[in-house]
Amino acid sequence: MKKITFVLAATVVASLAGITACKKKTVTETVYVDNTPPPGPPSLYTRLGGVSAITLVTDKFINNCATNSFIGPRFAATASDPNRLRVFRFNLIDQICAGSGGPCQYKGVTMLQAHQGMNITNAEFDTLVGQLVKAMTFYNVPASEQNELATILLPMRSDIVGH
Ligand code: HEM
Structure with missing residues (x-):
């Protein structure tokens, strides 16, 4: 029983970590901090x-x-x-x-x-x-x-x- 509780707890922690990792990935965005032209075909x-x-x-x-x-x-x-x-x-x-x-x-x-x-x-x-x-x-x-x-x-x- 002790072992099952431990496995369950470990699974919950692992999936929470996975969710957090996923969330971090989705907030990634490109920020232009200088006059670098946006990517695209050359003029x-x-x-x-x-x-x-x-x-x-x-x-x-x-x-x-x-x-x-x-x-x-x-x-x-x-x-x-x-x-x-x-x-x-x-x-x-x-x-x-x-x-x-x-x-x-x-x-x-x-x-x-x-x-x-x-x-x-x-x-x-x-x-x-x-x-x-x-x-x-x-x-x-x-x-x-x-x-x-x-x-x-x-x-x-x-x-x-x-x-
Ligand atoms: C797409 C066609 C043309 C473009 C882009 C163009 C562009 C220009 C530009 C930028 C100027 C100077 C304007 C200024 O000084 O503020 C100018 C002046 C002049 N253009 Fe055109 N032009 C075109 C067609 C023509 C044609 C077909 C002729 C005659 C066959 C012509 C004869 C002249 C002359 C004699 C001047 C006066 C130059 C001077 O100030 O001594 N242009 N043009």
Whole structure:
């Protein structure tokens, strides 16, 4: 009898310990204590290679546009004024960086304001996007990332064309 009571008591203690252990497990949670981004797929910004890769692509893109026979004349005044070119370049880098989920902030004017009075056509817009694609291809940006960036820029068409 003494032995049975002991076994019973031992079983109760063991199962209580088990319950306590179970309870401890269920209160485990992830707490973010710094700016570590939550786990998930890397942003387009990261997949493009960050601001240094975006800068390389942007410089190639600007050069492609300025030397293109169809839209080049549009950029003649910008290309010949170092200060204007510097501001345009930084604004474009910030725009692509911010648009792809990077830590930059676009500080330029809206797309509607920037292209107001230029009467840009759809053909010119498509040619400019083509120059960006050419720049990304030159730096071996994969097709999926190229398409993602184009998808971010294409909705700007209505603010840029025909004003
Ligand atoms: C997705 C398409 C486009 C994007 C993302 C874009 C972006 C920009 C940005 C960020 C600026 C600078 C705004 C500022 O300084 O505050 C700008 C200015 C300008 N854009 Fe565009 N643009 C696009 C299409 C075009 C097209 C199709 C043309 C002409 C063919 C064009 C010609 C210009 C010119 C001439 C300026 C003025 C540059 C200067 O300040 O000297 N853009 N654009």
